[in-house]
Each structure stands twice: as C-alpha cells, then as structure tokens.
Amino acid sequence: MAPKKVKSGRISGVKKPKRITVETKKETIAKHENGACVSDLTMQYDMAKSTICTILKNKEALKAAVVAKGVTILTKQTPKLLDEVEKLLLVWINQQELAGDSVNETIICEKALHIHRDLLVTLPSTSTASVEEFKATRGWFDKFRQPTGIHSVIKHGEAASSDKKATEDFVKEFNKFVEDEGYVSHQVFNCDETGPFWKKMPKRTYITQEEKALPGHKPMKDRLMLLLCVNASGDCKIKSLLVYHSENPRVFKCNVLKAKLPVMWRANSKAWVT
Structure with a gap:
C-alpha cells in the first residue's frame, strides 16, 4: 500500500515559529557586541543558531529602527x-x-x-x-x-473592580486571627452568593452565509439567587439556599415537595438574599 500523502501545513506536532520582538533582537545584538558568543545567545534565548546569525547579519537595520514596544516585524x-x-x-x-x-x-x-x-x-x-x-x-x-x-x-466578572491590596491585607489578618484563636480548618467556613440568569441565551451566535443579519430578541432576565457555604477542609457542605421570586411556581403544583428539594427554597420579589 502506498504511503498516505500529508498535506502541507497540516503536519501534527510541528511547532509554530516563535515571533521575536525587535527589542529582543536589539538586546541580542548588544550582548554579542559586548563579547557574548553565538552559542551562549542560542541557549539564553532558546533560538536556533541560524536565527541568531540572521539577526546579527541585519544588525545595522535593527539598531537604526525605532518601533513601538511589542513589534516583531x-x-x-x-x-x-x-x-x-x-x-x-x-x-x-x-x-x-x-x-x-x-x-x-x-x-x-x-x-x-x-x-x-x-x-x-x-x-x-x-x-x-x-x-x-x-x-x-x-x-x-x-x-x-x-x-x-x-x-x-x-472582561470577566468583578476582577477589574476588586481591591487587590485590601484582599491581601484581609488574608493576612484573617490567618492571624485563626491562629490566635486556635481554630482548625474544619471550623472555618466561607459563604458567598451567585445569581445565574437561568433562561438567558448567549450574546454571540453564528449564522449561515445566506443570511445578512439576525433579528433581535428581548433577553430573558428571569434569575435566581444561590447562597453557597462550605468549610475550609471541604468535608462539610451546608445545604444551599435558593431564592426565587415565586414562593410556589407553577411547576410545583405537579406534586413537588419543597422539603425534599436538594436546596432550601425561599422567595423574594426581586430574588435577593435579604
């Protein structure tokens, strides 16, 4: 049987060439002019010897170039x-x-x-x-x-608006408090809430080539609030609290007992934990 042909550019396992910034190239040239040999530069920058030689060959143009940070070409x-x-x-x-x-x-x-x-x-x-x-x-x-x-x-969640320094300071203070009071990880609990919009559809979608646009739709804003609590050792998970805007949704009329749900069911007009 004749060997299968491999399409060009589709070979698996082939590493893509790494783009080298002009700043790195200038740094390589400067170190070579200060006495560093090509072999040392090859090991230091993890480049092929031919790449280092090409950079040194074009050093005059690279040294004269004034480009923005991050430019590679x-x-x-x-x-x-x-x-x-x-x-x-x-x-x-x-x-x-x-x-x-x-x-x-x-x-x-x-x-x-x-x-x-x-x-x-x-x-x-x-x-x-x-x-x-x-x-x-x-x-x-x-x-x-x-x-x-x-x-x-x-941009994800609240990461951009969080106070990193205050968080680090709180961790140090809390660890000191736990050590001074003699608590163990089984006794330290963390509790937080999250509000999933359980009917909301994704904002992005793909459409076929024949279609030019997609009709708009009003997004569903029906949500619920979950309150989760667990200890630091992870062996004690408190039953989650679920807050919904309805005390008895229509689906509960089909012989659904709230006492047997895996969550504690509570109701609030705005689905808030008050």
Missing part, C-alpha cells in the same frame, strides 16, 4: 508618519488598559484617525502635500494588530 513599506501614528496608538491602548477602560476595533480606528490628523498639523505645508490620505480600514487594523500582538479578550 520591520516593514519598509510603512511611511514614517504612519509608523509614528502606530507607536502613539499603542501607547494610548496601553493607557486605556491600565485605566480599565474597554476599547474595540471601532474606537481604536477612530483614535488612529485623530492621531493622524494631529500629526498632520505639526508637519510643514510642503510635506503634507506628499502625504497619502490615511484611512483606518479593517485591513489596516489587521496589519497593525498582528505585529503588535494586541488581541480581543472578554
């Missing part, structure tokens, strides 16, 4: 003005990230246009005539996103 086609726009834009994105503000593709493209217009004002009139019109299109955004490494993520 040098392109000769990028105009100097656009390169300055992208550097300032990456700084702005980093500031928004530190401030906890959300930015999407539309906001980033709008900001890029504002930065470009501001830089055009600072240029002499003779230079602005030769500058091509900049349009922050989807294609430009993809080219900007790939070398800089920015990517879309989902």
